[in-house]
Amino acid sequence: MIDIVVQALWFMFPAYTTGPGAVFLGGGRRMDSGRLAKDGRPLLGKGKTWRGFFGGMLTGIFTGSVLAVLSRMYSLPVTDFRLGEGVLECITALLLISLGAMLGDLMGSYIKRRMGIESGGRLPLMDQLDFVFGTWLLLAAAAPSWFFSVFTAWHAIFILVFTPVAHRITNIAGYYLGKKEVPW
Ligand code: CTP
Ligand code: MG
Numbered sequence: 001m002i003d004i005v006v007q008a009l010w011f012m013f014p015a016y017t018t019g020p021g022a023v024f025l026g027g028g029r030r031m032d033s034g035r036l037a038k039d040g041r042p043l044l045g046k047g048k049t050w051r052g053f054f055g056g057m058l059t060g061i062f063t064g065s066v067l068a069v070l071s072r073m074y075s076l077p078v079t080d081f082r083l084g085e086g087v088l089e090c091i092t093a094l095l096l097i098s099l100g101a102m103l104g105d106l107m108g109s110y111i112k113r114r115m116g117i118e119s120g121g122r123l124p125l126m127d128q129l130d131f132v133f134g135t136w137l138l139l140a141a142a143a144p145s146w147f148f149s150v151f152t153a154w155h156a157i158f159i160l161v162f163t164p165v166a167h168r169i170t171n172i173a174g175y176y177l178g179k180k181e182v183p184w
Contacts (some may be wrong), residue, residue, distance in 0.1 A: 104134015
């Protein structure tokens with residue numbers, strides 16, 4: 001039980017840091033360049049910037065690298081994000097996790113805009129889990145044997161329950177740090 005919790009959090013930690021990374025490093029050019037979709041609403045909205053996208057990805061790769069080195073150094077019973085198979089394999093795994101998270105985040109915003117919800121508006125569960133599904137989908141597609149060998153249905157169930165709670169806490173923190181306009 002404790003094993004599942006620790007391993008699931010360890011595995012998802014890089015993905016969790018992409019959001020805060022995007023918040024702190026974001027700004028500047030919008031990814032949709034202000035373009036509107038056919039419905040007359042923004043394609044992605046003002047909350048999605050290139051700096052945030054790549055800043056979030058780099059944040060995930062960086063924090064994941066720290067975890068990978070720690071798990072190798074101390075032979076921890078958690079994933080080393082494939083560092084044992086080589087640095088390139090590790091970077092690839094972390095890139096997939098972080099890219100998946102940022103793509104999931106974009107997909108969430110795209111769906112919210114299509115539903116007529118403005119940037120920063122709430123869509124419970126989507127706001128909290130879009131990046132999780134993005135990570136899982138990309139890993140299942142691009143590195144299924146590794147992903148399914150270290151991440152089981154039990155890990156997934158724990159993450160689906162834990163993430164909305166953790167997400168809320170970090171967003172409230174971001175709001176009080178003046179980085180977010182709304183506390184969600
Ligand atoms: N951010 C960014 N670029 C991204 C993702 C996030 O610049 N690709 C930054 C933006 O400053 C954004 C903040 O991180 O406002 C919070 O991200 P998020 O909650 O995903 O965006 P929202 O502003 O809430 O917009 P949306 O309704 O589209 O989710
Ligand atoms: Mg939001």
